[in-house]
Amino acid sequence: EAAHKQGxxxxxxxxxxxxxxxxxxxxxxxxxxxxxxxxxxYLDSTDYMSYRINVPxxxxxxxxxxxxxxxxxxxxxxxxxxxxxxxxxxxxxxYQNWQxxxxxxxxxxxxxxxxxxVQAGGWNxxxxxxxxx
Ligand code: MG
Numbered sequence: 429e430a431a432h433k434q435g436x437x438x439x440x441x442x443x444x445x446x447x448x449x450x451x452x453x454x455x456x457x458x459x460x461x462x463x464x465x466x467x468x469x470y471l472d473s474t475d476y477m478s479y480r481i482n483v484p485x486x487x488x489x490x491x492x493x494x495x496x497x498x499x500x501x502x503x504x505x506x507x508x509x510x511x512x513x514x515x516x517x518x519x520x521x522x523y524q525n526w527q528x529x530x531x532x533x534x535x536x537x538x539x540x541x542x543x544x545x546v547q548a549g550g551w552n553x554x555x556x557x558x559x560x561x
Pocket of ligand 1 (some may be wrong): 443445446458463464465468486550553554555
């Protein structure tokens, strides 16, 4: 957890609960078979979780979210109020039925705060991940 908060990550799971700031979220124990200890829950529209991330190089990254939802929703990865990637969260069959969803995002090198923003709620987040393409 300490490493995450110092921004020394990438290519590893960023646990949802390791945010540096947030609005409106709660943490609960996850039953994801892949692990992850806790997941963020009670995600409603306009809630967010912000993370300090050290992006090693400018370029395109695979962006993955580990999500569970009985309804579906929408997640945005943003920086400084700009939307970098808008992704639909599917109906996975329940709040502890986990799927990994994937998209791509262009990032600039450097240590920065990236925000997982809840556009349409009704889903849980266990972790997310960035992988250089
Ligand atoms: Mg987790």
